[in-house]
Amino acid sequence: MLSTALIPTRTSPFRRLLSRKQVFRQTHSQMQTRSTHSYYTTLTLDDALVDQDPYRRIRFDHPLWMLDRTLESGRLAVARSFWADAHSVEPFLLPFWQVHLLCDQKSSIQWESPNGTVEAGPDFRYYSDIGMAIAAVPKDHWASGIYVPWRIKVSADKLVMLYSETEKTRGSLDLLPSETPSIYSNPQKQILDPFMPEMWNPYTAPKFAYGPPDLKGREEKIIMLQGSDEAEFYEAFVPYGIRVYAIPVYRLMYKVGLGRGFGVMDASMPMMGMNVFRHDWKHGELRTLIPYLYTRVGHHHRRWTPPDEISEPEIVNAAFKPPSKIEELVKLLFDGMWNRGAITPSMWENERILPEFGPARDGNAQLLDEYNEACLKGWNLPPEPKFPIKETQTAAPKTTLFNPRNPRSRTAETSGSTVSTKEEQAKVTRQYSGNNTQKRRTAHYRDQAHIRLNNVRRSIRMTPEEEYISKVETFLPDPKGFYKVLGIEDPPKEFLRADKKEYIDDLISIRRGQESLTHHPDRGGTVRAMASLNEAHDKLDTLEKRRQYYAESRLGYRFNR
Template sequence: MDEVLINQDPYKRITFEQPLHMLNRSQAQRMFAVQATFRDAEWIEPHLIPFWQVHLLCDQKRSFQFELREGYTASGPVQRYFSDIGIAMSAVPRDHWASGMWVPWTIRMSASKLQEIFDSSLQNSIYLPHSSPKQYHTPMAKQIAPFMEKQWDPLSAPKFAFGIPDIKGKENQIIMLQTSMNPNEEEDDVSDEYSVQKMYEAMIPYGIRVYAIPVYRLLYKVGLKNGYAVFDAQSPAEDANTFRVNWPQGGVRQVNDTTFRIMGHYQRRNTDSGELHESEVINASFSKESKLQELISTLFAGMWTKGPITPAAWENERILPEYGDFKEGTAINLLAYSEACIRGFTPSPSSRLSVEPKFPIKRKEQTKKSSLFTTRNSTTSSTKSNTDSFGEAEYNQSQSQSGQTSSINANTATSRKFKGETNTLKRRTMHYAEQAGIRLGNLKKSIGPERLSPEMEFMTKLPTFLPDPKRFYKNLGILQPSKDYLSLDKQDYIDDLISEKRNKASFINHPDRGGKVEIQREINEAFANLESLKLRRKYYADSRSPFRLNR
């Protein structure tokens, strides 16, 4: 078992969690502990389940939108901030009984657990997560009986079947799920001295960084009179990591009240502004359980659609071990960096927080191609990581220093009779470089500054979300129309989309199907004002002037 599970990751980053709740219990006592939670438990079966503990660091900008009774929309202050989301996802094969299983997790849970064990005493080091599954089959200190057989069983201890979730192209969707006071939600109108009818939040996504910590958790599959359940052997919490399995095979575990309170949050929490700092956003929020469920389903879909895991999937700097050398990325390092981003701190260059925590991946060496300005015997350099450009300055600095050292050693070993030829080569190289720079500058001057076309200039001046004072877009089910609705390049696509929205809304609300005549009239009016690009641009121009709208 040990070699099979450890060698999945060539960098040995997989952590095996300690079953703390069951360590000092016999087999019979473990059954009693499970029956204390599940009264109808008939049998228990230990399983070692692989999990990706996924940490999403979201970068976004938000502003409050106010729909005024006068018929137009006003915008509030704009704030750019980071928020983070965490979840532990099972990475078992699709036909496994634990497929689609997830438990609430945050980077703070891992870091605080490790820090508490570190700070308590050296004797508690036996409770730390292990880099080997040996403790499951070989009893250690304070462990009465083994948990599993030493022989590896792919059913009770499967390998990682999938890599970390791929959210490429879904960043905007995930960030938009965090919006509160969405205009499509049923809310009471707000009446005040400024005649604000409705207020909601507009988001501008910038991107998401995905980190993952590979771990194995010891879970008990519990046989019940009807169905079965899951019992966490480390720190069981009912309805969180200890629950009844009630989702279909191949599906995803559903969100309940407990998991929503832990992960979803009903509203975004802020700190009050003070004399030395502005207000800060603390956590992401999901104002409905359906939004949190959509997030989880999106992450599982991103993991499954990539297909089975490959050796290349482990070549990722943002796959971090839960604990280890502090020079490398760990859970504690990731928490410190994430908190610095969320709080809006700007660490100094000497601070450890100024560098994003990444695990050092062994890069393949390759030789640069020779050209007019480089010698054939150029030093080898590492291939650039495809994850990010953070740390590139430090890497280039170290490479330049190593290149200078190697060149000094080479010059010392070279005979003095070649010094004249070397100096000639240097002068020739400098001359060619200067001439190339002069010609490039002349070429740029001849071209002149780049000018935008009228269409591009029009699009750059548009807001991210278009105003909708008469609710034409909303009546067709378009809650936050982007500026793409006024794009000439996407005219045909948007025309078809609006027609499809009209047909769908009419099918649901048509009077012949029991709908109201007033709603169908609003749908027809909205389509008549949005069916073509010319009409949509006219509606946008009118929305900028409340006098034209009130005519």
């Protein structure tokens, strides 16, 4: 006979999933109770995250590795493959600057001969590149100091691959970097458990606290770090400068609860040591450095063949050696970001801030990669890829968080009106100070949220199926306890979706089989318990029956007699 102690283990993944959804709902309710401002619940995530950049270059990466993990239990299983003591996973959306450094330098190889004289090789000028993704969260945030390897070549190749797969299947570009975070809260239809809860708290979602790193005064030191100290010869550098490109991207990261402390896991490509690691550093400091990271940060390709040879210059890997130089590189990048201070609206007008995927056919990341390759191989350089904000913005600026809908009164030179008396000046000052400013800001947030919602409603015509699901509560009522008898508490509204019919039908049958192991009379149960289990299965085993049960639950008259 099967031990009853095993039964909770069988059903615990699904129960844990539902309980976490309930926790998200309760947390959001508590947030609304504590709130003192009405806009606390009307500000959407798009308003909070997308509108940080008035020019809309922020992109949101798809969690490619997790697309076949339709339930949270599957994502927990991924975490347990790295940490055996992992007991929970919590999703976080973190802002990263994908930084690309194109270094321009002149170099000569020098070595000391046995007789003590220093000999030098021919000088030649070349480009090299470095890439890294660094978290732009506040210094007191738990994710401060996180960095992951990133290469412009890999990013561009990924875009090409997604395009080619789309052309083969003639599908949509659903997996390209998105302009909205809704891909996490409303993912593709096969994802039963969304990556992020529907009830977001936009005020606790971390935003870009800093702009891209400013490396002025640090270029020479970064270029010098590329020289090798582990050979008999060394390189003498003449730095010409570094071009810094940055791509603002949000990545889905998981905070994994462990037996002691917690770990961090990337949803795009988990790899132990690279973007899956244990949190063991202090706030405001850098994450634990990886000795072999020098093989993963950028290409580090350079022209190595001396220019006096006829052959084409050879591109070789010139990584940082010894690995301790990686520590200096990472510290220089974070210091360049932290010391620059909090991000301002003007920082977004940097012409070298590029979207990873833009309106062009090939995407701006690929254009940057083509320019990068031309520099590394010494070809005739194409125009440098830029995003000239002020040159392309011909119309009036769009209303954003940085450009309030009700700007201050203009001066006589710009608007033709003047403030004649001190009393009128004081009135204007009071209008834009203290509580008045807060009220106007509140109204702005609320109005913008309603405008966006109405635009979506006007542009999208829902099908009868979509309209039916939109009116269903997040969790289905269970007045007769049929779901509870099957071991399902707080059933989500996905149980009524037609596109998940086969999956839910199989789930109901599996639950009946699991529960019959304890309720069947031959296994220690009772006839009444088994009859209740069969009744619950008969009432819920098809989509039509589940919808009928939901309709009767809403009416209530059959259950209140």
